[in-house]
Amino acid sequence: MTILALETSCDDTCAAVLDDDGRARSSVISSQHVHDRFGGVVPEIASRHHLELVNVVVDSALEQAGATLEEIGLLAATQGPGLVGALLVGLSTGKALAAARRLPFAPVDHLQGHVAANFLTDGDGGPFEPPFVCLIASGGHTLLALVTEHDGYEVLGRTLDDAAGEAFDKGARMLGLGYPGGAALEQLAAGGDPTAFSFPGSPGEVRRGAPRKAFAEGLDFSFAGLKTALLYATRELGSEQTAARAADLAASYQAAIVSSLITRSERALERTGLGRLAVGGGVAANGELRRRLGELSATVHVPERSLCTDNAAMIASAARYGRRLEYPDYLSLDAYATGETAR
Numbered sequence: 001m002t003i004l005a006l007e008t009s010c011d012d013t014c015a016a017v018l019d020d021d022g023r024a025r026s027s028v029i030s031s032q033h034v035h036d037r038f039g040g041v042v043p044e045i046a047s048r049h050h051l052e053l054v055n056v057v058v059d060s061a062l063e064q065a066g067a068t069l070e071e072i073g074l075l076a077a078t079q080g081p082g083l084v085g086a087l088l089v090g091l092s093t094g095k096a097l098a099a100a101r102r103l104p105f106a107p108v109d110h111l112q113g114h115v116a117a118n119f120l121t122d123g124d125g126g127p128f129e130p131p132f133v134c135l136i137a138s139g140g141h142t143l144l145a146l147v148t149e150h151d152g153y154e155v156l157g158r159t160l161d162d163a164a165g166e167a168f169d170k171g172a173r174m175l176g177l178g179y180p181g182g183a184a185l186e187q188l189a190a191g192g193d194p195t196a197f198s199f200p201g202s203p204g205e206v207r208r209g210a211p212r213k214a215f216a217e218g219l220d221f222s223f224a225g226l227k228t229a230l231l232y233a234t235r236e237l238g239s240e241q242t243a244a245r246a247a248d249l250a251a252s253y254q255a256a257i258v259s260s261l262i263t264r265s266e267r268a269l270e271r272t273g274l275g276r277l278a279v280g281g282g283v284a285a286n287g288e289l290r291r292r293l294g295e296l297s298a299t300v301h302v303p304e305r306s307l308c309t310d311n312a313a314m315i316a317s318a319a320r321y322g323r324r325l326e327y328p329d330y331l332s333l334d335a336y337a338t339g340e341t342a343r
Ligand code: KG4
Pocket: 010, 137, 138, 139, 140, 141, 164, 165, 166, 168, 169, 180, 181, 182, 183, 186, 281, 282, 283, 284, 285, 286, 287, 308, 309, 310
């Protein structure tokens, strides 16, 4: 059954057509660079742009796939988590397209989508099959999941404060780079010494309150302390020295984020005894992370970059295995802003 999926949870308007065998026939991503000058995504502007773009993006996904609406057997869209106003554009469009043809509709959890990117058949061959540990590191989320089936996962650890991508973006801003800053910080770090500054790579303590079980066991993430350490370092150095040592600061900061991701992934692999790790989210585009992943003594699967960052092919992939509702049961579905629906 051919699937048409939409993803509008943040600032990318995405649509994709997926074949029966899990091969994406098209995956169209329209990024709204209009937010860059605000240093972050402005929800109201994001919703408005999704509205303007969504029909064009759906049309081009169909066109690039050489498909027509008549051929589509299942519609899907991200239901949450994300910006509610933004999510509603994709969700309503998906429901309307399904209802017009009395087709079934699959509401998809965005994080399940990042996991399901690993089930796609890509250029390198077949899908990566469960069981595996999955590290998702993006601008909005950072978590380790235990994936034993195609539909659902168990959360092993998550960030207690900022997401890894958010840490990259905030660090980039402190070093005078634009938004989003992950890729720019990586570029700057390439000319620097990762051992020049010692930043907290893996915060061993929770500063307030009792540690949660997962944190005590070391599977939760925390990036707030690291961000503060960079802020203090730049204050101590002063603006002139900060500029002169920007590459060293970037390299040390990046090494700390990557180490935090790698250490916990390694621990999760040890604890589960699975020996298989999949990755997702925009931070998976980072060369230093990819290099360190390659050093792990595990079978590691990293989807191609365009499937790591937000896209609709991963939503279609999740829809292939997930819950689907018949017409008209999905008409009253609403978007949700937060929370993981781990099953
Ligand atoms: O998955 P994604 O496209 O969107 C969200 O779901 O958030 O992830 C975007 C995040 C941003 O924080 C961006 O700075 C980060 O991924 N990112 C990177 C790199 N490319 C994108 N972080 C580090 N190195 C990169 N090369």
